[in-house]
Amino acid sequence: MKSPLVLILCAAATLAACSTEPRVTVNTTPAYVAQVPATVVVPAPVYTQPSTVILGAAPAVFTAVDRDFAYKAAVANMLEIGVSRIAPRRTGSADVLAYAAMLDSHHTLALNELHAIMRARGMEIPSALPHNRQALMDQLGTSRGHDFDRAFISEAGVRAHTDAILMFQQAMPTVSDAELRNWADRNLPVMRQHLNEAHRLAAAIG
Template sequence: MKKALILSAFALALGAQAQTATPGTGTSATGGQSAPMAQPGAGTRNAETRKDDKIARGDRKFIENAAESGMFEVQAAQLAASKATDAQVKSFASMLVDHHTAANNELMQIANAKGVELPAAPPRGKRKDVEDLGKKNGAEFDKEFMREVGIKAHEKDIKLFEKASKDVKDAQLKAFVDKTLPTLREHLAQAQKLPQSGKNSAAMGAGKS
């Protein structure tokens, strides 16, 4: 009899322990997903979207590349908006912050809808570029920013978006590309007009001859 009571008590204890180990699903607004959501790239979101994730591999790659480039340009432009000495460079940098931030936010919404995980920061090489830019001052800083971000980064962006305009398969992504591409071209055109870019001076010299 005593042995039966002991076994019964042991079984009850195991049952209570099992109930305690099972987390409740109503403890958070996200249905218990708060921990995975805090870590981008965790398996929870992937499991939810994998069933209807129909985005092509090329489209996914473009989203990732465009996001990395956009984040780099926002970081560099934020730096220039506060550090540039020339008023025109400051104004150009502020415009880039506004436009690229808006584009990045729209791209993030598309990525979330398609189940694409975006990088948390630009690639290490791009972060190093921003750090190196921050070490420069005065006119040297202005020229470096205009050459590397105003000209080179936008030339690269335009090629990326022009290719995507022809190749991407997702209709929502295609609409984003076609809407953003003219803005990138306008950024490049404005950058080329500023003497700090090193582009306009040659054109002006050619016009005078």
């Protein structure tokens, strides 16, 4: 039998031999985490302004003041278009004919733009002139030559544009619809141009 000292030495030798085995390191971090970079930058959220068009929202409508102005402005343009289209059959003046063509072009464009705004607000488009405006159309339709020129420039050129400009100036501070107000702002200088030209022609015609 081996002595206790021998047994102790053998045990120590066995432990020393075991300590020379390669160590196995166990990674306790899951593989999917180990693949993530050490520093992760999260982008800040980006906020955008909401769209001005809201699905399902009720369409914009005119106030009573807006409706009144839109109707009167439409009638004013309809009158200028109507009388300017009579001129080619009634005048012999090249200047009057050119003035009528300008009125027809400018007021047709203005009326088409106004109609688009009115339709978008659900407002009915006037289909006929009121009685007093139609009476002027009928009166001009019965005159010819110099008499037509004087009446056309006096009524459709000077008086109608003076009345329309005054109506625009009085109504615009109370018009609340932005698109309608912008339309009026753009067309007011055009009407002033028409009025100035009418005064020039009136002086020339006598």
